[in-house]
Amino acid sequence: MLRTLRVALAAFALGAFSLAHAAPERSVSIGLQAAITSIDPHYHNLSPNNSMLIHVFEPLIARDPNQKLVPALATSWKAIDDLTWEFKLRKNVKFHDGSPFTADDVVFTLNRVPNVPNSPSSFATFTKPIVDVKVVDPHTIIFKTASPHVLLPSDLASVLIVSKLNGEKATTADYNSGKAAIGTGPYKFVEYIQNQHVLLKANYGYWGGEQPWDKVTFKILSNPAARVAALLSRDVQMIETVPTSDIAKFEKDANFLLADKVSNRVIYVHLWQWSDKSPPFVTAKDGKPLDKNPFKDARVRKALSMAINRDAISQRIMEKKSVPAAQLLADSFYGTSKKLKPQKYDPEGAKKLLAEAGYPNGFAMTVHGTNNRYINDDKIAQTIAQFYSRIGIDTKVETLPAGTYFSRATNGEFGYMLLGWGTESGEQGSSLRSLLATRNPEKGMGVNNRGRYSNPAMDEQLVKALVTMDDKKREGLIQQAAETAMNDTALIPIHYEVSTWATAKGYRYTPRTDQYTLAMDLKPVK
């Protein structure tokens, strides 16, 4: 009986072994942090979705690992005049079903984008500027805008092109099931199960050349410990968003490689400047409201920025995976001013400035932040509160889940708000416009200006930049606007997040600033 058992076990092991070596298929599994909500590329403008869908679909213009625009389905583009753009499309590109890619697919895509039913966040913002489309020939297309729109190429980089043939009557459900998920990208869609995984297989006829993988599995592993465990047990070969507490371990272990890059996300503080009244949660030390708004005084704002030790936060809280910030994007991005440097840590100077502004004994306030949204957000909030206690401001901390926090922050219920902002366009003009321009929703200005900071001088510079078609001139204007804002401490930039990816030995990932995790950038190494 024991003998038959042993023989059976041996046979089983042999079978399993031979099965493992039967197919020399190059497959890889990647552990992701956030769930993907749909395979429909126009349904939900969500970073994890965009990162996944760019494997299957492609835009006219793509972004390289530094978010610089590079040709994809369009080989060249130029502005013929202030309101007209000409795009030349790539020839000999085939969709996954073999049909050819032409300008008709671009027209179909642009018409579809604003009309996806029940979209929680559509891509209409990117196609709205285009008021007229003309197809000159199957590989040349002309766009007309209502007013000069220099960011058109950048906007089009966010719109993935779908096949007119397959997408004609397709709904979001058809994309999720794969029926309509036909793109031109390097990978073909195989399967999508909500909150669980996405399976892709290689598109062998891809115009961009051969890819390193035959099969790619993206697993959704939101729990950070589970994600790390999956990599340690080799269930996946790469994970994104390595928890800061595990970074040291991966750096020391020779069986793993850690890739990191400064991202386009800045962690900053908005100060309540809605009116001259005492801001919410800001009072005198005895609890009575203040007679005026301290945050409207630039000296107080600067003092609050001087009191924060950004290097300490980077070293102690973020395990060096953050870069102290002077503005809204790191220095390598377009529109950042070389003249701006991160505020030096100077608690004595902060106290002096506060006294000068009329608060020699400080005041009391509550620091508000999220606790489940940005990397170590709750720890950063607590650390900042301690810095303020040191300079004489009685500080309390309250952190909330993102679901509760954002609604209340948007309604102006908090005085000192810790927030994050990822600039998807990769240029500082749009971040300045969203966060600091005087709020005017109809004109698209200051849509996320939760502090209601208002500086007409900066607004003017930004508006001028929006209509300046010359790249160099425009950059100069944006830099000026950034300097105006930061010298006035419009908001308090704290740091830029550094994105991390960990790979098992034998795999190398080329990191990106937009935090996307792409199988195309993962290569096997000997």
Place this chain on the structure above:
Amino acid sequence: MLAYAIRRLGQSFFVLVVMSFLVFLGVFAVGNPIELLVNPQADEAERLRATVALGLDKPILEQYAVFLKGAVTGDLGRSFVFNVPAIQLILQKLPATIELAFVAMVIAVGLGIPLGLVAGLRPHSFLGRSIMALSIVGFSLPTFWVGLVLIMLFSVHLGWLPSNGRGETVMLLGVPVSFLTWDGLQHLAMPALNLALFKLSLLVRLTRAGAREAALQDYVKFARAKGLGPRRVIGVHILKNILVPIVTVIGLELGSVIAFAIVTESIFAWPGSGKLLIDSINLLDRPVIVAYLMVIVTLFIAINFIVDVLYSLLDPRVRLGSAAASH
């Protein structure tokens, strides 16, 4: 019996309506889903469009009325995040959770009752005492921590079991199940054990207490005096009489395991409905939250009903609905 069933049905319906209303109000009070769904880079027009598309521009009572109207025909709304019918999303994920819960209960009951009987009938032996000591460890350890330790031991260091996910599934009566495949069992082993640990310890202690009490009863002495073998004495007389509280606990625990196996599902990335619930709560995906809780309440009601029926079978003194029949 019929009157009893109808009355229960009416009560259940009332509970469902009240609960759905409370959840609606609750999510409304927590925050605005639009803040979490709309890409921050989008402009105001986009925000407005999304608000209208999801029906969030109407006053809360009107939104609830729309929901009720749909609920009567079985449409519990579409998920804000995934744009699929909420009930479809939940029913897709529920088999995985139910499978996990059942396997965990099988482990808990299959090990718990025998171990508890041993501990109860031989309380002063070494075996009995060690079983009790281990049961204390079993329900003191947090599920989260035990799960991670299991992964570190069996996946990372020994490499015997996969660290996450569900294994291969085969269709059984139209429902995908994974316990019929070897790969599926490998994936089931750790999460089920993790989930079962607490219930196991609970059942051990409960069974032991019951067995200790029953062993001292007169009818046990008479049964032994009559010459019945130990197997019959324990298996029929003692066991049947201690099962009423145990069945209650099993019923309650089964319900809570199915509904709230969130921690285990998170750690093991088990694609079940618990994980769906916590993600939906974080994203304020109200249709899914409401639909999920309604399904769970229905489940609890069904389980409790079955437990009550089992009582009447186990204990002939219990008559269903007897209190009402008396007037």
